[in-house]
Amino acid sequence: MKDKFEPYQGAIHFVFVVISILMVLPFALVIVISLTSEGSIMKNGYQFIPETFSLDAYRYILQSPDMILRAYGITTLITVTGTLLGLLITAMTAYVISRRDYRYNRITTFYVFFTMLFSGGLVPIYILMTQYLHLKDTLLALILPVLLSPFNIMVMKGFMSKIPLEIIESAKIDGAREFRIFFTIIIPLSTPALATMGLLISFAYWNEWFNAMLYIDNQNLVPLQLLLVRILNSMEFLTSNSEFASQMGINLSEFPSNSARMAIAVLAGGPMLVIFPFFQRFFVKGLTVGSLKG
Numbered sequence: 001m002k003d004k005f006e007p008y009q010g011a012i013h014f015v016f017v018v019i020s021i022l023m024v025l026p027f028a029l030v031i032v033i034s035l036t037s038e039g040s041i042m043k044n045g046y047q048f049i050p051e052t053f054s055l056d057a058y059r060y061i062l063q064s065p066d067m068i069l070r071a072y073g074i075t076t077l078i079t080v081t082g083t084l085l086g087l088l089i090t091a092m093t094a095y096v097i098s099r100r101d102y103r104y105n106r107i108t109t110f111y112v113f114f115t116m117l118f119s120g121g122l123v124p125i126y127i128l129m130t131q132y133l134h135l136k137d138t139l140l141a142l143i144l145p146v147l148l149s150p151f152n153i154m155v156m157k158g159f160m161s162k163i164p165l166e167i168i169e170s171a172k173i174d175g176a177r178e179f180r181i182f183f184t185i186i187i188p189l190s191t192p193a194l195a196t197m198g199l200l201i202s203f204a205y206w207n208e209w210f211n212a213m214l215y216i217d218n219q220n221l222v223p224l225q226l227l228l229v230r231i232l233n234s235m236e237f238l239t240s241n242s243e244f245a246s247q248m249g250i251n252l253s254e255f256p257s258n259s260a261r262m263a264i265a266v267l268a269g270g271p272m273l274v275i276f277p278f279f280q281r282f283f284v285k286g287l288t289v290g291s292l293k294g
Contacts, residue, residue: 034262041258057259075224079205082143086201089148094156116150141215146204152197159193228264
């Protein structure tokens with residue numbers, strides 16, 4: 001049967017190419033501005049082809065490369081560990097409340113949903129983390145607060161609820177226990193949801209800095225985002241206090257305030273943009289393979 005959209009394939013491809021270019025241009029502009037001299041930005045504004053290229057912004061941010069590399073290592077560690085643990089606990093929790101034969105299904109679901117409406121508050125959480133759990137200046141203080149999200153649980157529950165209960169009952173008849181059913185049947189069938197949740201959780205860990213600001217005083221445990229926030233705050237302090245900057249011997253007319261902001265954006269989000277294409281085929285495969293049919 002001939003595809004009714006075949007005569008319009010060229011136009012459809014053209015529209016998607018234009019949309020893709022429009023989505024890529026802002027990222028390209030950020031990279032170009034980060035490589036533009038401050039004088040050129042002040043004179044001509046933001047341009048895709050700057051008058052003068054400069055690496056001053058990166059030189060300013062990378063004055064202590066060891067600190068940046070250590071922050072990258074901390075962020076990578078908590079992102080990988082937190083994503084794996086978060087996916088496991090989220091999937092296990094969602095699987096339990098998605099089972100129709102679970103007696104307390106509605107009560108547990110309401111308990112999870114209720115936490116989406118009200119939180120415990122910043123002060124009680126801080127007291128719990130520091131005074132009772134004694135997690136200040138530890139990596140667990142960066143992992144635990146983001147580990148479990150009620151929104152992610154509800155999304156996973158909605159997906160797992162569509163898995164026929166007959167599959168689980170037939171596995172029980174064959175002698176499989178709950179853990180084996182979960183890891184050998186439920187997890188493969190939930191690959192699309194797990195791929196999506198894994199992406200969301202990893203972005204949440206990679207961009208997290210507020211919990212680090214609350215619980216981390218040890219400079220060796222500062223993650224990347226908090227380090228870049230501190231650099232940005234110091235830049236804003238210098239640009240807003242010209243007298244102090246002149247006393248420190250800093251010429252604000254040559255100080256890369258605008259280009260450094262873009263350089264911070266590149267350093268913060270660049271690695272995820274570079275790494276994601278290599279894992280894209282696994283993500284796309286997770287959206288197509290393992291889903292329920294008919």
